[in-house]
Amino acid sequence: MGLRLLYLIFCRLLDCALLLGRSSAASNAETLALRHEILALRRQVEWPRISWADRAALSALAEHLPPALRGVEVDCEGFAALMRSCHGAVRTTLRILPAMAAVAMAGKCWCKPRDHGVEWFHDSFPDRALASTVPRVCRATGRKFCVTETAVDAEAPEVLRKRMVEDLREQGALVSPGVEAAFGKVPRHLFVPEVSATEVYGAPEAVFIKRNSQGKPVSSVSAPWLHARMLEAAQVAPGMRVLEIGSGGCNAALLAELVGDQGSVTTVDIDPDITTRASRLLAEAGYGQVRVREADGIQPLQDAPAQGFDRIVVTVGAADLSPAWLDQLAPTGRLVVPLRFRGLSRTIAFARKQDHLRSDTLIVSGFVAIQGDGAHAPRVVRLAGQEVRLVVDENQPADADALAAAFTSPRYEHWARVELGSSEGLLPRLDVWLAGAIAPYGRLRATQAAAERGLVGWVLGRGAPAVWHRDSLAYVTLRPAPQATEGRYELGVIAHGPDRERLAAHLADAVGRFDREARSAGEPVVRAYRRDVREHSLGEVTVDKPNVRLVIT
Numbered sequence: 044m045g046l047r048l049l050y051l052i053f054c055r056l057l058d059c060a061l062l063l064g065r066s067s068a069a070s071n072a073e074t075l076a077l078r079h080e081i082l083a084l085r086r087q088v089e090w091p092r093i094s095w096a097d098r099a100a101l102s103a104l105a106e107h108l109p110p111a112l113r114g115v116e117v118d119c120e121g122f123a124a125l126m127r128s129c130h131g132a133v134r135t136t137l138r139i140l141p142a143m144a145a146v147a148m149a150g151k152c153w154c155k156p157r158d159h160g161v162e163w164f165h166d167s168f169p170d171r172a173l174a175s176t177v178p179r180v181c182r183a184t185g186r187k188f189c190v191t192e193t194a195v196d197a198e199a200p201e202v203l204r205k206r207m208v209e210d211l212r213e214q215g216a217l218v219s220p221g222v223e224a225a226f227g228k229v230p231r232h233l234f235v236p237e238v239s240a241t242e243v244y245g246a247p248e249a250v251f252i253k254r255n256s257q258g259k260p261v262s263s264v265s266a267p268w269l270h271a272r273m274l275e276a277a278q279v280a281p282g283m284r285v286l287e288i289g290s291g292g293c294n295a296a297l298l299a300e301l302v303g304d305q306g307s308v309t310t311v312d313i314d315p316d317i318t319t320r321a322s323r324l325l326a327e328a329g330y331g332q333v334r335v336r337e338a339d340g341i342q343p344l345q346d347a348p349a350q351g352f353d354r355i356v357v358t359v360g361a362a363d364l365s366p367a368w369l370d371q372l373a374p375t376g377r378l379v380v381p382l383r384f385r386g387l388s389r390t391i392a393f394a395r396k397q398d399h400l401r402s403d404t405l406i407v408s409g410f411v412a413i414q415g416d417g418a419h420a421p422r423v424v425r426l427a428g429q430e431v432r433l434v435v436d437e438n439q440p441a442d443a444d445a446l447a448a449a450f451t452s453p454r455y456e457h458w459a460r461v462e463l464g465s466s467e468g469l470l471p472r473l474d475v476w477l478a479g480a481i482a483p484y485g486r487l488r489a490t491q492a493a494a495e496r497g498l499v500g501w502v503l504g505r506g507a508p509a510v511w512h513r514d515s516l517a518y519v520t521l522r523p524a525p526q527a528t529e530g531r532y533e534l535g536v537i538a539h540g541p542d543r544e545r546l547a548a549h550l551a552d553a554v555g556r557f558d559r560e561a562r563s564a565g566e567p568v569v570r571a572y573r574r575d576v577r578e579h580s581l582g583e584v585t586v587d588k589p590n591v592r593l594v595i596t
């Protein structure tokens with residue numbers, strides 16, 4: 044045991060010696076990358092087990108960082124924001140270099156287009172990152188590479204807030220003067236005292252504030268861009284009565300700014316720790332007028348206004364629409380809700396129409412899962428251990444053994460002759476549109492390692508649309524377009540199992556229909572009909588939930 048420890052220390056110190064031989068910028072980036080791996084691990088397991096040998100090596104390396112960087116915890120911060128916000132040269136602090144290095148190592152799967160830029164993939168995070176890959180990612184993206192070693196926590200919250208507002212406006216997340224004014228006013232850092240103000244104002248992802256006993260996040264404060272987009276989609280006006288489900292405090296404060304003195308905000312959370320925290324932080328930040336309630340948010344709120352709520356903003360991942368939300372929404376109300384269906388997760392802004400809700404905004408987003416009576420876990424069919432999985436809705440039968448066996452059989456490729464550009468933002472729309480066009484439908488998810496070993500084709504981090512039938516399955520994939528112009532890709536299908544050719548043609552045909560009929564029509568529209576009022580059977584493919592039937596066109 045002692046001998047092994049010495050051996051491990053020796054190996055790590057050898058790594059250090061090699062690292063210290065590099066340029067100082069490269070060494071710093073490498074050291075930070077090592078720390079970053081620990082942070083990435085922390086997101087996946089409750090706490091990383093760091094061996095004593097690793098600790099010794101890390102402390103030795105930390106000594107060699109410039110003083111301004113020694114206290115910096117390295118995280119994924121900045122890459123998505125960087126890619127969204129920088130035009131031309133990359134202006135960066137050393138803080139985000141490891142994230143960039145890691146992204147570069149993730150190879151071809153490192154980013155995908157989204158409505159406002161590119162999306163960061165936690166899933167495709169590699170095991171190791173090398174500093175030498177940092178300049179490579181810049182070269183690959185045609186940007187200049189320059190590093191400034193600024194101390195990251197030196198700026199006042201007001202300065203950070205102003206910059207956040209400018210960035211959000213530039214990204215297109217802030218659009219209306221009202222929401223922008225609210226963002227300029229709410230002291231976001233007071234609602235997440237657990238982390239530094241820099242992290243709070245610059246966060247590209249949610250900041251987790253509570254985990255369960257298995258280390259799984261159960262509560263968070265959403266990222267600024269997501270708060271902004273949800274509030275823009277909610278269209279909140281002064282004087283309105285608003286209900287928020289899930290209470291981080293920060294979003295409720297923004298809502299309070301939007302409704303003003305004449306309106307009201309009620310925020311409900313199932314977790315007493317979170318309601319206590321939210322009440323305290325709201326009072327401290329000067330938003331004591333927000334009503335905080337501890338309850339299961341899918342149940343009717345006892346003291347709801349008789350006329351209903353003008354806006355209901357759900358900030359937790361739901362698998363269905365609660366009848367209480369539909370009952371307590373005013374006739375001209377809007378419901379904004381992160382909804383999971385067919386392995387997808389979209390925050391949907393619905394407006395009330397006569398007998399149904401109609402979407403006008405879909406936001407690609409992830410949320411912690413709802414607890415209580417509405418708790419729901421999607422079914423996961425393991426096709427190759429943990430590495431390749433099919434995520435399906437519970438009401439879609441899938442023979443796990445037959446599909447896993449199919450996956451070991453030879454693959455069949457069918458290219459759809461549908462091209463897309465890397466910044467077109469087409470895939471999120473295709474994902475949703477297909478859910479309303481084919482059944483059964485789910486998502487094939489694969490790790491980076493599986494892609495590198497050739498187990499799957501090019502599957503993006505959030506998964507690929509997939510269909511199956513008995514002992515065969517097919518999924519959408521990508522390759523560089525045949526007449527390879529930079530940044531253009533062709534969509535295709537990979538299929539396995541005895542029925543692979545038919546299934547591949549079926550899925551490719553649906554992709555072709557999307558290209559012809561829906562590609563230029565903007566975002567798909569999701570309509571939600573209550574199932575307890577009337578069963579809609581219009582002959583189309585529907586996504587059936589216990590309380591609502593979704594029709595997607």
Ligand SMILES: C[S@@+](CC[C@H](N)C(=O)[O-])C[C@H]1O[C@@H](n2cnc3c(N)ncnc32)[C@H](O)[C@@H]1O
Pocket residue numbers: 261262263264265287288289290291292293294295311312313314317338339340341358359410411412413414415416417
């Ligand atoms: C993403 S956090 C809320 C974020 C927050 N609104 C903000 O300001 O960013 C989701 C919250 O939903 C809560 N939650 C989960 N299930 C719930 C339920 N059935 N009813 C009410 N709250 C629930 C969790 O306790 C968690 O605090």
